[in-house]
Amino acid sequence: MSTLVQNLLPPRLGAGFRWLAASSWSTNLGDGIAAAAGPLLVASLTDGPFLISMAALLTWAPPLLFGLYAGVLSDRYDRRRIVLAANALRLVVLFAMVVGLSTGRLTVASALLGLGLISTAEVFADNTTGTLAPMLVHRDDLGLANTRLQAGFITLNQLAGPPIGAALFAAGRVWPFATEVLLVAAGMLLISRVRLPPHGRRAAGPGTTTGVRREIAEGFRWVLHHPPVRTLCLTILVFNVTFGAAWSVLVLYASDRLGLGEIGFGLITTVSAVGGMLGTGAYGWLTARFSLGNLMRTGLVIEVLVHLTLAATSSPWIAMPIFFVFGGYAFVWGTISTTVRQRAVPEHLQGRVNGVNTICVYGGLVVGSAFGGTLATHYGVAAPFWVAFAGSAVFVAVLWKSLADIAHGR
Structure with missing residues (x-):
């Protein structure tokens, strides 16, 4: 033991x-x-x-x-x-x-x-x-x-x-x-x-709304003036919009497109989680052999290709391996982004920058979910995946040169 x-x-x-x-x-x-x-x-x-x-x-x-x-x-x-x-x-x-x-x-x-x-x-x-x-x-x-x-x-x-x-x-x-x-x-x-080292501070007027607004604004300003973390948050926001659009109709995609039913929908979650476990084991090996910038680039390309493949296929035999790969990628990319953010952000701002990151994560998912539901209603269950592919591909092209700087916190 x-x-x-x-x-x-x-x-x-x-x-x-x-x-x-x-x-x-x-x-x-x-x-x-x-x-x-x-x-x-x-x-x-x-x-x-x-x-x-x-x-x-x-x-x-x-x-x-x-x-x-x-x-x-x-x-x-x-x-x-x-x-x-x-x-x-x-x-x-x-x-x-x-x-x-x-x-x-x-x-x-x-x-x-x-x-x-x-x-x-x-x-x-x-x-x-x-x-x-x-x-x-x-x-x-x-x-x-x-x-x-x-x-x-x-x-x-x-x-x-x-x-x-x-x-x-x-x-x-x-x-x-x-x-x-x-x-x-x-x-x-x-x-x-x-047991933590000394930390924390009581800001002037901690109970006032003005004090809270001022401290939230300080967190936003730090993100806006720190290009690597700013771009990282923007990436998370945009990719969660595209992800949320596609994954919001995943239960319908599993039943109507892949013909898997309720059991198959649960299997998708399990397969993705198993892929995440593989990513857990591979993370140290990957980061020892490849730069964080290249891993981030590769990961975003994988997400683009995941959307494209799922949009084009109706075969569960193709889709399941894709969900497995996506689970592994999501773990590795998420771990890298968390580590990069923690290394870049000063200790006294960690909480507020985490808060900004949370807004980007869930804001993107909520917007994407509403968008995906509308697309699926009018154009079919594959439509959100096609739009997710196109949107994520454009953003990767725009972001490509900046990813190396993001990974090294420059």
Whole structure:
């Protein structure tokens, strides 16, 4: 066991990062369980399509509404305490839902309120957790540290969590949420063991709206005046618009275009996650042999070709390997972009720049999803993939020369 820990979390990453990784893995498993159990819970309480769709909306809205403010708080105050406070809120809400389910008094309105509060607390926990690795790990080891965190996200949040959540829900509606209570509590205990260097500051008038606006503006100004990070955020925004347009109709694409049905749609997610696991193993080998700039260029070209191939094919035998490749690419590119951003951003601005990045991620997905749904309605389920191909190809051509500078933070 000690040898496995040594290989997975080398001593040079430090004891603090080991506690951070263990906490992240625990809460990621809980989040994966909730990703399946939350919608199933709402669907068990109502058959109204609008209320059921609200469960999905409540996972997208909080990052857009609170991402920037979460960044301000994580730059002002003790980051470990913020993570603990956010997870404590999740724990209280989950416990209340468990009690409601156990007594038969949980209504659809209270379930939606609970899911919304949990998603909101998760925004603050995730934003702040994203600032901790640069405080605990040497700059040169950030890539390795991020692969370990991302590996936990893929294997526990995406692969293991959802089927466990569905199985627990089938055994009884209360069980997935009771399990998440235990996992969040474990995550809190583990993160409490982390010791951070001195950080945080109380800005003048921290409770005032003006102070919050000023600090958010400072984060935006830093991004705008730092060309590599500015271009990186713009890339994430544009590519999430094209990605969101195509992936918003993925369930229809799987059933109508590939003829796979509901089981096949779940298989797509699994295949992509397995590709992500391959990317986890290959990340160190790739970064040791190729420059980050070339890897970023190659990754964006892969995404362009993914959209093109999926737009053109109707064969699941072609599409499935493409989803596998896409999963591997998405992990490697996401890890590189996170590492580049963490290396470039000053410690006291990490939270606010994370907030700007969050707005780009979710803003792009929301816009893309609305665009993709409209295209599919009027022009067929393949149309969003064709548009995603064209849009991403144009942007890669425009961005091509700048990617090397982005990767090296110049």
